[in-house]
Amino acid sequence: MMRTLTTVITLALILACSAAALAENGIYDDYDGGTETGGWWWGYSDTVPPTGGNGGGYLQSVVIDVPTPTLKAGYDAPGWTGDFTAMGVYSFSIDLMTLSTSNSYWHLYPCFVMIRNHMGTPDYIDDDVYVYPNPDANNPPAPGDGWASYRWDIPSDFVGGFGELPAGWNGGTGGNTTFPSDMTWQDMMTNVGRLEIRTLYPDYAATFEQYQMGADNMALYYEGGVVATENESFGGVKALYR
Helix, strand or coil, rough: HHHHHHHHHHHHHHHHHHHHHCCEEEEECCCCCCCCCCCECCCCCCCCCCCCCCCCCCCCCCCCEECCCCCCCCCCCCCCEEEEEHHHHHEEEEEEEEEEEECCCCHCCCCCCEEEECCCCCCCHHEEEEEECCHHHCCCCCCCCCCCEEEECCCCCCCCCCCCCCCHHHHHEEEEECCCCCCCCCHHHHCEEEEEEEEECCCCCCCCCCEEEEEEEEEECCCCCCCHHHHHHHHHHHCCCC
């Protein structure tokens, strides 16, 4: 009995220390019974199973028939958009899982975060300006791989000239994959309208395939942001001991 009690106390201390280590300023959606503020969606019939995520619940798509799946946050979602420079945004992370796909080459596709400025017209995507890091640095998980964790640095404090982006970043507008020569990185960072997880180069096309996807533990990290609570960071802690 004493040994069991000691083990329980030791595990509790480890979890508490891990939660403290994982806590970073920012905003966090983990689908573990709290209020998800990002408005994330794969499609119009997503569900939130209470188990099976990378610690607790997760956002699950139905089987969708698309060229490649895109996970989108809501336009102008509070805490997830706005003036990234003033917020001190420095990173974004997410966990992804592929439940099934008819695409045999899916695991070779790119996987990257995209940051959009909707230019004041959220209902008209063709005038959006977007930026994204090196798309070839990551690939989506193959079916059977389970959960894969991704994290991208976002240098919101970079100051460059017109048409200049931080090293390793790309940009474009509409169907044009050249960042506008009359905009700066700070024009993007001070007017972020939406975050997305993309799995196809912006200027590429693909045939329709079937996919069922999962997403969990979205986190946008920034200085002076909402401090992650024990409940918010616990999804990540639980994943360490699954």
